[in-house]
Amino acid sequence: xxxxxxxxxxxxxxxxxxxxxxxxxxxxxxxxxxxxxxxxxxxxxxxxxxxxxxxxxxxxxxxxxxxxxxxxxxxxxxxxxxxxxxxxxxxxxxxxxxxxxxxxxxxxxxxxxxxxxxxxxxxxxxxxxxxxxxxxxxxxxxxxxxxxxxxxxxxxxxxxxxxxxxxxxxxxxxxxxxxxxxxxxxxxxxxxxxxxxxxxxxxxxxxxxxxxxxxxxxxxxxxxxxxxxxxxxxxxxxxxxxxxxxxxxxxxxxxxxxxxxxxxxxxxxxxxxxxxxxxxxxxxxxxxxxxxxxxxxxxxxxxxxxxxxxxxxxx
Numbered sequence: 001x002x003x004x005x006x007x008x009x010x011x012x013x014x015x016x017x018x019x020x021x022x023x024x025x026x027x028x029x030x031x032x033x034x035x036x037x038x039x040x041x042x043x044x045x046x047x048x049x050x051x052x053x054x055x056x057x058x059x060x061x062x063x064x065x066x067x068x069x070x071x072x073x074x075x076x077x078x079x080x081x082x083x084x085x086x087x088x089x090x091x092x093x094x095x096x097x098x099x100x101x102x103x104x105x106x107x108x109x110x111x112x113x114x115x116x117x118x119x120x121x122x123x124x125x126x127x128x129x130x131x132x133x134x135x136x137x138x139x140x141x142x143x144x145x146x147x148x149x150x151x152x153x154x155x156x157x158x159x160x161x162x163x164x165x166x167x168x169x170x171x172x173x174x175x176x177x178x179x180x181x182x183x184x185x186x187x188x189x190x191x192x193x194x195x196x197x198x199x200x201x202x203x204x205x206x207x208x209x210x211x212x213x214x215x216x217x218x219x220x221x222x223x224x225x226x227x228x229x230x231x232x233x234x235x236x237x238x239x240x241x242x243x244x245x246x247x248x249x250x251x252x253x254x255x256x257x258x259x260x261x262x263x264x265x266x267x268x269x270x271x272x273x274x275x276x277x278x279x280x281x282x283x284x285x286x287x288x289x290x291x292x293x294x295x296x297x298x299x300x301x302x303x304x305x306x307x308x309x310x311x312x313x314x315x
Contacts, residue, residue: 004029007095008103008154009166009210016079020095020169020200031102033094036078041068051101056261059101066090071098074105088193095169096151100245103154107263109270110245111153114172115165115214116145118300119307122165122212124153125283126243127220132287135178136220138201139296142182147172147203148212152245155274156211163277164211170203181289216279216303219243223284226298236280241271279306 005012005021012021013029042053044062053060061069066089067081077098081090103110113126114137123145125133134150141147149168156164179186179199189199218228219239231239241247244267246257258264281302285295 002026007099008108008149008168009156014094016090018091018095020091020171022167022169031075031077033077033079036068036070036080038068038080040078041070041080044068054257054260056263057105059105061093061098061101063093066093069093069098071101071105074102074107077102086193088191092192100152100249103152104245104261104263107266107270109155109267109274111155111217111240112151112243112245112248113153113217114150115148115153116140117148117207117209117212118145118303120212121215121303121307122148123299123303124165124214124217125220126217126240128243128248130175131220131222132178132292133220134172134174135181135289135292136296136299138172138174138178138182139292140300141172141204143296143300145300146207148207153214155214155270157270157273158211161273161277163214163274165214166210166212167207171200172203173198173200175199177289178292181292214274214278216281216306218281218283218299221282221284222287224286225284226286226295227284228298228302229282229284231280231282233275235282236275237271239282240275240280244271 003014003017004024004026005014005018006024007021010030011027012031014033015035042060049063051059052062057073059071065082066085070078100110111124111126113124114133115122115124116137125136127133137147137150148165150172152168153165158164173192175198176186179189189201192198192200217240258267
C-alpha cells in the first residue's frame with residue numbers, strides 16, 4: 001500500500017510510512033520511494049558509511065546498520081533497509097539525507113538553515129550545525145511567527161526572479177538544552193531515534209501558504225553582543241555559498257561533488273539570482289541560550305523595521 005506526502009512543494013509516494021511529512025490524498029507523484037533488491041546496488045566491499053557513488057543523476061548511499069539506498073534522476077529513491085534497522089532511523093535518513101540529494105539532483109538551490117514567516121515573508125537563518133538556527137526559529141514561533149522549514153530550505157524562482165520557498169515538514173529538531181530553554185517539558189518530547197539526543201517537536205502553527213517570498217537571510221556568527229550588519233553582493237555571495245548544499249554537507253569534497261555532477265554553473269547561477277533579490281545580513285550574537293528570547297525580539301524588531309512596520313502574519 002502506498003503512502004502519499006507533500007514536502008518542499010513536491011508530491012511523494014512511498015512504500016513505507018513517513019510520519020514526519022505532511023500526508024496528502026493519493027495523487028500523481030513527483031517522487032517515488034520503493035523497495036529494491038540488494039543486488040541492484042553496487043558492491044559495498046570495504047565501503048564506509050555514507051554516499052559511496054555520486055554522478056549527475058545517481059547517488060548510492062551505504063550503511064551497514066541501516067542498509068543500501070539509491071537516489072536516481074531526481075525522481076526515485078530505492079531502499080533496501082537492513083531488517084533490524086530502527087524505523088525512526090530509516091525514516092530520518094530518507095526525509096533528510098536522501099531527500100536532500102534528490103532535491104539537489106532536481107537542480108534546486110538548497111540552503112542549510114531554518115525559516116519562519118514574518119509579515120507574509122520568509123525570513124531565513126543560516127549557519128553550521130549546532131549554531132542555533134532551529135532554536136532561533138522555534139523561539140520566534142513562540143512569538144507567533146510560524147516555522148516554514150527546519151534545517152534545509154529549498155529555493156525556487158518565479159519567472160520574474162522572485163525568490164520563493166515552501167514548507168518542508170511540520171516538525172523541528174532541537175537539542176535537549178534548547179528544549180528546556182524554550183520552557184518545554186523535556187520528558188514530554190520524543191527523541192528523533194533511540195540513540196539520538198535531539199528531540200523532534202511538532203511546530204506550533206502550520207504554514208498553509210505556498211511559495212512564500214524569501215525576503216531576508218541572516219547568517220549566524222558568534223560575538224560579544226547582538227549586531228546585524230548588511231552585506232554587499234560580493235560579501236553575501238561568499239557568505240551564503242558556505243551554507244548551501246552540498247557545501248555545508250560535503251566539506252572536504254564540496255567542489256568535486258558540484259563538478260562531477262555537472263552542476264557547478266547552474267549552482268552558481270542560482271546563487272547569484274538569490275543574492276541579487278534577497279537582503280543578506282551577518283547576525284552576530286553571543287551563543288547563550290539564556291539570551292535566546294532577547295535575540296528573537298532583536299530580529300523581530302529588525303525585520304519589522306525593514307518592513308516599515310506594516311504588520312501582517314497570516315499563515
